[in-house]
Amino acid sequence: MKRYFPFIKKYRSAMILGPLLAIIDVFGEIVQPMLMSDIVDIGIRNQDTHYILKMGALMIGLSIVAIVGGVGNVYFSSKSSVGFASELRQGLFKKIQEFSFSNIDTFSSASLVTRLTNDINTLQQVVMMSLRLLIRAPLMLVCAVIFALQINKELTIIIAVAIPVLSFAIFFIMKKGIPYFTKMQQKLDRVNAAIQENLTNIRVVKSFVRSDFEEEKFSVANRDLMDMSVKASTIVVLIMPVMMLIMNVSIVAVVWFGGNKVMKGDLQVGQLMSFISYITQILIALMLLSMTIMMFSRASASSKRILEVLDTDVDIKDTFTANAENFHIKKGGVEFRDVCFKYKSESDFFVLKDINLKAAPGELIAIIGATGSAKTSLVQLIPRLYDVTEGEILIDGIDVRNYSLKHLREATATVLQKNVLFSGTIKSNLKWGKPDASDEEIIAAAKDAQAHDFIISFPQQYETLLGQGGVNLSGGQQQRLCIARALLKQPVILILDDSTSAVDTATEAKIRTALQENHNNTTTFIIAQRISSIETVDRIVILDDGRIIGVGTHDELIKTNAVYQEIYQSQQQNEAIAS
């Protein structure tokens, strides 16, 4: 609860006013049976039409006041609950923006989206219903009990028995039911996952002719869901009949005891009638209360998921010493000093071990190595996408952790292996690199990334609209735009993580030439597969199983490094056959 206070702050007064107005609403409603009993017991008994009409007018007047209260309650509760949800959404969004890569890795993006959308929506509903009902229901309960006591204290004993019995019954049913609902949710998730998976893997399913197999798998998950839904629901639907029964039995008891009192003259018929009304009202209030509680239990899952995000410790933040004014990246010399790295601190398996590497400003360094040799991990440490576990990384002689993150990432540009474009025009996507870039700068970057030609072949050229993820472009075109976007930043340090895998070799060579000619002041790290594409770089780093096993130029390595020779041969052998 307390965690949500900051998001409520702006709407505190509305949050208080709403329930206050509910009091008026409840009062206008709850006095009605009381006034009705006066009509019967005084008006009818004395044959006093005037009195009856007077009381009637009072009843109607009070109802109209109640409408005002009720509408006011809705006004303020809507305002504050929607406002709260909106603040929370903003806060959550902000928090996710602060997440480090490893924070992001622990949540899947789909689950983060659900938290930002469905879960917050659920909370909004719950807050709104609470503000409308949570005050209303207990208030109605209390008022009705007070009025009932005024009519007859002894009859109120029936209420005193009915309330705990009913509360216990509801509590018991819910306690039994809720675990089933949790399980049901899990089964539902499984069904949804199966569908999702089949949608993405449809080609695989089709090519292996596995539809029967998938159908079978699905029908099992689906049946599980059905069984659990039935189980969960059949328990919960007990609530209504049980409540009705308890309420009706109480009424029978009231009529019995009250009827006897009327016979003895201790009670008026009108009072008996209004007492029955109060019993009904009390039990309805209890039902509303239990519904709200039920809603709470459903919301608590959502709340838990939201708090999980809010409470996540962002493990990469600006350190105390970080100060962009003091520490400014100018040249781009990068040094790894005894760097060890693992993704999870509790894991005992180091992904990178004892990395020592020094890159001079403007140097072009290629990193090569087998799948899983931690090439990507290595370069991601430079812009602090992950933090080193041991050792340090220095840029221009200063530990990367001493730069402000903002400055560090401004000075570096990383083209991730899994890169995405966003919906918008090609130009707006490129401008991510530099929001105030001029057209000339954009075109220059696109030319260097060998993207200009295909861009201008589109009718809309740089204004061509891209769908989400750049779906209307080929893989190679997307990659080239991603490179252009990074180049536009004119970074001091550039990192290309296997970013030309879908680009044909001729184009790839042109990109590399452009890098060497037009960006020779940029310290560049290229992760590559093909030796042929990196022969001309300043230095090549060979990674094997998280260790550097060779650094040097192509000519050096080809003479001295066995692994390099092996890689070279595996790629060169074919050439030999060719020539």
Place this chain on the structure above:
Amino acid sequence: MSEKSTTSSAAPGGMPGSSSGRRFSVEKPKNMGLTMRRLWGYLEKNRLGLFTVVLFILVNTAASLTGSYLLRPLINDYIIPKDVDGLLHMLGIMLVIYLAGATAAYLQSRFMIIISQKTVNEMRNDLFKKLQLLPLQFFDTNSHGELMSRFTNDVDLISESLNNSLTQIFTSVITLSGTFLLMLYISPLLTLVTLVMVPLMLFLASQVIKRSKNYFLAQQKAVGITNGYIEEIITGIKVVKVFGYEEKAETDFEKLNFDLRDKATKAQMFSGMMMPIMINMSTINYALTATIGGVLAVTRGLDIGGLASFLQYSRQFGRPINELSSQLNSLQAALAGAERVFEMMDQLPEPADAENAFKLTNVKGEVRFEGVSFSYSSDKVILHDINLSVKPGHKIAFVGSTGAGKTTIINLLPRFYDIQSGKITIDGIDIKDISRKSLRESMAIVLQDTHLFTGTVMENIRYGRLSATDDEVIHAAELANAHSFITRMPQGYQTTLDGDGSNLSQGQRQLLNIARATVAEAPILILDEATSSIDTRTEKLIDLGLNTLMQGKSTFVIAHRLSTVQNADEIIVLEFGKIVERGTHNDLMSGKGKYYQLYTGQFS
């Protein structure tokens, strides 16, 4: 006394969506009658159950109406004349009636839950089966989110509505008419009050609904835009971070978020007003009834017991009306959902196999393309007049720039798409005359995108051939060079992969894909950029495995790494959907054409 009411607010499988909103922005089904008939097709199977439900509803409603009515004789005939024994006797009857009512209410819900769950279960199964039958084109043109929502939101709407709406509507109608008749019976004059008040209430309600409809539409739109933004930014969050775009994203989001807030506040406000207005209108109805009833008691001798019963009824009258209006709306929403579900079920499946389709057995693997042309949509031809033939056991490679049509060619072979003109044959048989099942079983495909399933590594590889033994799976993994990294994982072959194998590197996923294709032991092998994310050293190792694998199999290879294609028996160079060059590596190199350019460009 008896609140008839909401069976359960917790609808099984119900999403905690904004149910309060539903009544204001309901999508109307386009063809209500037809959709209802089809839905009935599912429900019909439970006819007996439904009949029982109706029976229980009648019992339950009758019990609650009688219970309220009994107040009249209780007061008039026993309490006022002071007949204690009679009172006791009557109360005993009342108790029995209530007990019967409660039992019926429970059984009614219980039966209905079973019926509705069975129904949606069957619908989901049907939908899933349909999914398996649909051609790839369907998946290309429909977003996954959109398809998912048929399974989740739409089916949920149906289940919720079956659980609640149907029975509620029926109950409300019976209660309303029963109440009305009993009111008339007690006092026709007093009934006039209700007859005036109810239309007034309905009028007010319709006014509120009309006004809030627009606000709800605006809210829905804002929700759509905001959620779209969230999805895009969160999916691309790593890029956001790399570019330090966080602050900009926050400001952009803030604009959308505040816009949503303002619209949602208005929508919620208007829709929320419904409740206090209806409740208090109902209270006014009660007050009027009490007053006029009192006057009638004085002037026309209306009996007090009658007034008591009447007041009970008038208290309850608002509820079924309210219930009816909201349930009719959710029924409408459910029908619209059902319509979308049926719409998907009605999509054209892959055309059925020819009636006497061949079943391929003992495939030799001779594949021929004769004058094949193809386009995804009529306006843009992707492949022009492709002619090629692969001898059994030969390897054919396709090279060319992105978009040249390489992937398209191999998509045609398993009939993922059907060609517009020309002919593709396997062992001389037109693939159109071969059953899809046996056609696809005769080939193993490794796709560019690496897709895995939730399950263990073992299960994922075995996907290629379900009958494969553990040893065969391991052998396949060894061939694909995946064995060593698998055994390095903590649980080895029993390691569970989540969703898309995100705990593996791209290269490792591809190795698993290759192992999966290996285990299939199909006579035709298709490798679409199968080794693009694998480093050349690993690739060389896999090549050894693949070479063993390819022996005696007709193989189609696409690779942009030319070194992996040069030992092919024939290399086809594609450009803009046309074959521009063909021949062995040596032929093409000495021809100094496009291939030579591509090849030398690589080493320049």
